[in-house]
Amino acid sequence: DGGITQSPKYLFRKEGQNVTLSCEQNLNHDAMYWYRQDPGQGLRLIYYSQIVNDFQKGDIAEGYSVSREKKESFPLTVTSAQKNPTAFYLCASTGLYNEQFFGPGTRLTVL
């Protein structure tokens, strides 16, 4: 089955630690995105990538980093510079008709 997988589902981080969230897709999509969702709010764009080895900052990129070494993979690192990282993180890709497909999400909690 084609789709987007994210791991882990739940992640706990101590203050000062970097953590990496995984996002893999087998939909053969070029464009991939990372969003952050805070409770009761909509999605905000962190980073996006249109092709391999290229990525751009979104609206709230500070404290985050990404890589795109393979078409299928777009990992997100939450660095210690992100002051309030507790949130729900969603990875997405864009399909043929420009609709967004989403992964199941990772819930990050800072202890």
Added chain:
Amino acid sequence: AQKITQTQPGMFVQEKEAVTLDCTYDTSDPSYGLFWYKQPSSGEMIFLIYQGSYDQQNATEGRYSLNFQKARKSANLVISASQLGDSAMYFCAMREVKYNFNKFYFGSGTKLNVKP
């Protein structure tokens, strides 16, 4: 200015009745797309329906229809014959193309509760 506005933080509807979730958008681009997503408590975002800015007819997908009023910049979601499983957050989104990139804007969502 907000790109997507959803003015109903929460809505209640009786099972089997129809409900309309409001969405207004702001863009100066002639070409854009409008989407509705459902987010159950599990967190996954489920694509429901799409309307292109040049589409003449309102989009429909099963029990979902999108009431597209271009002049008013309105893209309301209508759910007919509500079911208990429709209880979830609903997000309206708009796609614009900027520098050959599809950028999506999301509203703050409407929490729908379907009562038995």
